[in-house]
Structure formats: C-alpha cells, structure tokens
Amino acid sequence: MTLTVATPHAIGRPGYTVHLPCQPESVRRARALVSSVLETWGISSLAEDGEVIVSELLTNPLDHTTCRMAKVVIERCSDDAVRIEVADKSRTRPQLKGDDAAAESGRGLFLVAALSWRWGCDEHAWGKSTWAVLKTRASAPSVFHPAPTSGSAR
Template identity: 65%
Template sequence: MNLTVATPHTIGRPVYTALLPCRPDSVCRARQFVSSVLTTWGTGTLVEDLELVVSELLTNVIDHTVCAMAQVMIERCPDGVVRIEVADNSYVQPRMQEGDAAAESGRGLFLVAALSWRWGCVEHDWGKSIWAELKTLGNATSAASQVPTSENVQ
C-alpha cells in the first residue's frame, strides 16, 4: 500500500502537495486530501466544487496518460482564491471534447470550466500541470454566473 503524505510548504502562500499513484482509487484519496486541506483553512464552502474539480483533473491523467504518479497541489492565494493543480510527466495537452451532453464520459473539462473562476494548462520541461482556481463565496458570485475561461499562464 502506498502512503500519501500531505506536505505543507512553510515559505510563501499556504500550499499542500500530495503524490498519488495514477490508479482509480487515488481519485478518492485526492478528494479526501482536498477536503481536509480546505477544512484546515476554514474554506469549507469550496469543498464540493474542489473535490469535483480534482476528481476530473486526476481522472484525465489516469485515463489519458501512461504516467505512474501524479502530484496534486492545493494553494491558498490572495483575495479568497484557492488553486488546485494536478501535475504529471506527460506532454499530452488536455482538450475539451465536442460531444453529447448525455454521454457518460468526455465532459470533465466542461465541469472544470463551469466550476472554476479560471483554469489552464502549463507545459514544463518534465511534463505538464493542469490547474483551476476557485474563489470563496465572499469573493465571487456563483461559478454558474461566471464566464469560464481557460488561460495558459501560471
């Protein structure tokens, strides 16, 4: 059994990371990780949305890459923004699929876009990271009333 340890970073903004194997059971562990960090920070209003976002981002890595491990990072940014990021060593860029709204798969990035304030993908020398930022209720209107954007900047 692999042990996942949430690692806090002590310099700069509050950040926690977890290294997870790219297996379906890791999605549940990523959701639990996000929930515990948000509860620690007192931003529990974002738990459901961020759990769904991390589920979709990690599931994309599991389903569309051959990576053995993925890193999940959650960061508390200024102005009530929480950033979730999933990094892997694949260079395959995520893309929204045109598809049927009733389909059982292929809508993950649409959900990420609908729930987040903004999201995007950053290429690195070692692979990529896909990120999404959500605002706490005191700092934004509901995600449904926002226009989702994809920004390829960090």
C-alpha cells in the same frame, strides 16, 4: 497499500503537496485531501466543487497517459481563492470538449470550467500541470472564464 502523506509548503503560499500513483483509488485520496485542507482553512464551502475539480484533473492522467505518478497541489492564493493543480509527466494537453449530456465520458474539463473561476494547463520541460482556481462565493464573479490559451494565472 502505500500511505501517502501531504506535505505542507514550508515557504511561499500556504499549501499542501502530495504525490499519488496513477491508480483509481488515488482519486478518492485526493478528494479527501482537498476537503480536509479546505476545512482546515475555514472555507469548507468550496469543498464540494474542489473535490469534483481534483477528481476530474486527476482522472485525466489516469485515463489518457501512461504516467505512473501525479502530483496534487492545493494552494491558498489569497483569502478568497484556492488553486488546485495536478501535474504529470505527459506533454499531452487536456482538451475541453462540448457539454454533451448524453456522453458517457469527456465532460471532465467542462465541469472544471463550469465550477472554477479560472483554469488552464501549463506546459513544462518535464510534462504539464493542469489547474483550477476556486473563489469563495462572495468574491466570485458570475461570469464564465475559459482557460487562457497559454501562460498561467497565479
């Protein structure tokens, strides 16, 4: 097993980046990283939702692409917001499917949309990054915000 160390950002917004192999065990490592980072930043109240979000975002390239590596980024956007991103080299955009409670799969992005303040997918020349922004409960509006059709909310 390869040891993967999260690298703190030296400049810009506070955050951590880690490259993980597209393997099922990487989901557990990404969840632990999100939980640890949110605890360090004193916003562990977001950890449960953050763990679910990173799991779903990382599972998409595992299940739907041939990518060998994915990059997980956790950034502190502001005092009350955290951005969780998973980037991979596939250009296939994830698709939000309906909330079919009986379905055995395909509800991941619905969960991301339900748990996050905003989410989306940015296309790049090298692939894509799928992201979600979590807000602390005190600052989060009680309105569902679907993903923008294009662009980024940073």
